[in-house]
Amino acid sequence: MKTQMKPTIWFLALLAFVAAxxxxxxxxxxxxxxxxxxxxxxxSQLPVKLQQLLASAPAQIxxxxxxxxxxxxxxxxxxxxxxxxxxxxATLDGWAERIKSETERHLYRYKASPxxxxxxxxxxxxxxxxxxxxxxxxxxxxxxRISTPGALDANDHFFADSRxxxxxxxxxxxxxxxxxxxxxxxxxxxxxDSPSSLALGTxxxxxxxxxxxxxxxxxxxxLVTTKAHLFIRWESATERFDLEATGxxxxxxxxxxxxxxxxxxxxxxxxxxGYLKSLTPVEELAVFLSLRGxxxxxxxxxxxxxxxxxxxxxxxxxxxxxxxxxxxxxxxxAASLPAEASRQTRASGPGLPPEVLxxxxxxxxxxxxxxxxxIH
Numbered sequence: 482m483k484t485q486m487k488p489t490i491w492f493l494a495l496l497a498f499v500a501a502x503x504x505x506x507x508x509x510x511x512x513x514x515x516x517x518x519x520x521x522x523x524x525s526q527l528p529v530k531l532q533q534l535l536a537s538a539p540a541q542i543x544x545x546x547x548x549x550x551x552x553x554x555x556x557x558x559x560x561x562x563x564x565x566x567x568x569x570x571a572t573l574d575g576w577a578e579r580i581k582s583e584t585e586r587h588l589y590r591y592k593a594s595p596x597x598x599x600x601x602x603x604x605x606x607x608x609x610x611x612x613x614x615x616x617x618x619x620x621x622x623x624x625x626r627i628s629t630p631g632a633l634d635a636n637d638h639f640f641a642d643s644r645x646x647x648x649x650x651x652x653x654x655x656x657x658x659x660x661x662x663x664x665x666x667x668x669x670x671x672x673x674d675s676p677s678s679l680a681l682g683t684x685x686x687x688x689x690x691x692x693x694x695x696x697x698x699x700x701x702x703x704l705v706t707t708k709a710h711l712f713i714r715w716e717s718a719t720e721r722f723d724l725e726a727t728g729x730x731x732x733x734x735x736x737x738x739x740x741x742x743x744x745x746x747x748x749x750x751x752x753x754x755g756y757l758k759s760l761t762p763v764e765e766l767a768v769f770l771s772l773r774g775x776x777x778x779x780x781x782x783x784x785x786x787x788x789x790x791x792x793x794x795x796x797x798x799x800x801x802x803x804x805x806x807x808x809x810x811x812x813x814x815a816a817s818l819p820a821e822a823s824r825q826t827r828a829s830g831p832g833l834p835p836e837v838l839x840x841x842x843x844x845x846x847x848x849x850x851x852x853x854x855x856i857h
Contacts, residue, residue, distance in 0.1 A: 548693040554769035558643035569652040577697040623681035640779040703759035767797035
């Protein structure tokens with residue numbers, strides 16, 4: 482896209498300024514909202530177990546923090562044995578405060594040159610979030626989970642470790658201080674620059690991280706699905722744009738891009754699978770339950786996986802993907818599915834693999850939304 486190189490250059494410039502400077506607590510021009518983006522909920526009324534969450538009414542789900550929804554759906558999964566949702570949420574709150582202060586400290590850059598940021602303060606704020614998460618908290622895409630459309634493998638074990646799929650893989654870390662590097666629990670840290678010192682995620686978890694933080698800062702962020710991918714949407718009364726945030730930086734797109742990337746989608750698929758629409762909190766929960774189902778299925782816990790898909794289908798009955806996943810898991814109804822739908826079951830559900838990050842030499846529809854291939 483014509484305007485995307487300048488924001489990428491500004492990402493590097495902002496990265497340098499954030500790394501070199503101290504940070505201060507300043508008041509923001511955006512009003513802080515409750516974590517879930519809705520009315521404040523009394524802490525004692527918040528669900529603390531998945532069973533409690535599933536028994537909640539839609540209105541109660543709508544008042545929950547998206548991070549809580551996500552974390553509770555990882556309960557009992559491989560890789561979540563030490564899950565502590567409250568500790569993860571406390572870490573998230575701390576990160577949000579850091580991002581708020583750094584954004585306000587550098588806001589003069591946007592005011593001095595708004596055109597460098599597509600004349601969008603919202604885009605500037607999201608770019609600053611990407612800078613702080615990358616530089617201060619070592620958030621990265623897990624290189625072991627990167628694949629391409631031509632390398633789809635139904636046995637890639639993408640869902641073997643829930644930390645690659647859910648927020649606790651990014652937040653369940655030891656943070657000694659706001660100036661220290663964040664340590665991943667997946668292996669013992671040897672060096673601040675080694676992969677083991679990074680907070681690793683994928684397109685199933687990184688957009689949720691951005692949205693959870695953004696909603697804490699009052700940003701009008703939505704979770705959106707396309708085939709095999711989750712992405713972010715800024716949707717306010719004055720502007721609407723889509724964001725890709727799974728690399729070193731953040732790129733801005735319109736919906737047409739995600740009709741082609743990472744896979745082309747037809748109008749019929751958009752309608753039947755609910756692609757490209759801003760999800761409600763109940764639909765967000767359905768996405769997370771489907772991810773839970775994938776992890777359980779990978780672990781051979783088929784009946785539990787079916788229960789997760791069934792719950793997702795109940796929450797989002799208009800989405801075909803969850804019904805296909807449930808039928809494919811149970812096996813008995815697969816013959817009644819259209820052949821093409823059955824064949825593409827793994828790729829049709831929201832947030833499924835692969836996390837497609839093309840190399841600079843690969844051909845394919847549309848530009849690559851991962852700025853890592855542009856920044857060296």
